[in-house]
Amino acid sequence: EVQLVESGGGLVQPGESLRLSCAASGFTLSNYWMHWVRQAPGKGLEWVSYIHSDGSNTGHADSVKGRFTISRDSAKNTLYLQMNSLRVEDTAVYYCVRDSSGLGDYWGQGTLVTVSS
Amino acid sequence: VMTQSPLSLPVTLGQPASISCRSSQSLVHSNGNTYLNWFQQRPGQSPRRLIYQVSNRDSGVPDRFSGSGSGTDFTLKISRVEAEDVGIYYCMEGTHWPPWTFGQGTRVEIK
Numbered sequence: 001e002v003q004l005v006e007s008g009g010g011l012v013q014p015g016e017s018l019r020l021s022c023a024a025s026g027f028t029l030s031n032y033w034m035h036w037v038r039q040a041p042g043k044g045l046e047w048v049s050y051i052h053s054d055g056s057n058t059g060h061a062d063s064v065k066g067r068f069t070i071s072r073d074s075a076k077n078t079l080y081l082q083m084n085s086l087r088v089e090d091t092a093v094y095y096c097v098r099d100s101s102g103l104g105d106y107w108g109q110g111t112l113v114t115v116s117s
Numbered sequence: 118v119m120t121q122s123p124l125s126l127p128v129t130l131g132q133p134a135s136i137s138c139r140s141s142q143s144l145v146h147s148n149g150n151t152y153l154n155w156f157q158q159r160p161g162q163s164p165r166r167l168i169y170q171v172s173n174r175d176s177g178v179p180d181r182f183s184g185s186g187s188g189t190d191f192t193l194k195i196s197r198v199e200a201e202d203v204g205i206y207y208c209m210e211g212t213h214w215p216p217w218t219f220g221q222g223t224r225v226e227i228k
Contacts, residue, residue: 035217037164045156045164045207047217059215095163102154102211104166105175 002026002106004096009111016086016115022079022096022108030055030074033099036081038092039110047103048094049081064090086115119208121220127228134195136223138208143188145212152211155184155193158222159204167206168193195225203227 008020020036036048049060049070058070069082079096093110097103118141128134144151155168166175168184171191181196195202208220 044205044222045158045209045219047215047219050215050217061216101173102152102166102169103209103217104154104156104164105169107163107165109163 002098004098004106004108006094006096006108006111009094009113011114011116012086013117014087014115017082017084018086018113020081020083020094020096020111020113022081024077024079024096024098027098028074029072029077029079033103034070034072034079035097035099035103036070036079037095037097037103037107038090039095040089040092043092046092050099051079083113086113088115091115119210119218119220121206121208121223123223124221125224125226127226128195128198129228130200131197134198134202134225136193136206136208136225138186138191138193138220140189140191140210142213144191144210145188150212151187153184153186153191154209154211155182156207156209157202157204158207159201162204164207198225198227200227 003025005023035050051058051070067085071080095110096108098106120139122137151171153171156164158164167178172184183194205222207222211217
């Protein structure tokens with residue numbers, strides 16, 4: 001059974017850093033493109049980052065470019081999102097999402113990141 | 118830009134429902150495929166993909182859900198709305214990545 005379990009969210013102050021993790025099970029992470037998608041409280045879905053199955057190619061939304069970095073550890077079958085210089089507007093639930101026949105065949109339960117002073 | 122309409126859709130149980138999604142540019146990829154997906158987000162839950170590449174239902178999705186369209190205009194139809202269909206529905210384009218772009222969402226509620 002495919003499962004994606006995010007962790008690492010919490011309350012931080014503006015300017016601080018946080019690293020999110022997404023533990024995958026039931027499939028091999030490195031065989032798929034993977035994404036992070038976020039949802040601010042009461043708002044819609046926003047794509048954040050992707051990593052190609054080759055592990056080398058990545059991309060980020062303009063809103064997080066230069067501050068967020070997506071990566072993975074194939075040995076641990078885990079996806080990461082390193083978030084630096086966090087802003088109040090980064091407050092959201094962050095979802096780990098698999099890409100098979102396009103983005104979104106499996107989603108995690110999400111982890112809440114709150115940026116507030 | 119992905120534009121959904123309506124943004125709110127009150128429906129009667131057992132009646133059909135339709136959501137429109139329009140793109141500001143054609144979603145036909147150079148490989149001939151069209152990467153337009155539909156997602157359902159029930160209250161308090163993670164999103165779930167219903168439809169990929171315009172009209173392909175994901176595994177386990179009831180056949181009362183169907184997707185259609187081409188180019189810039191797409192539609193998600195629910196043939197007979199059930200209580201469990203309440204939630205927010207999003208379209209998303211994956212042709213002109215990055216970024217992958219979602220519509221604003223359409224809230225489906227029971228009258």
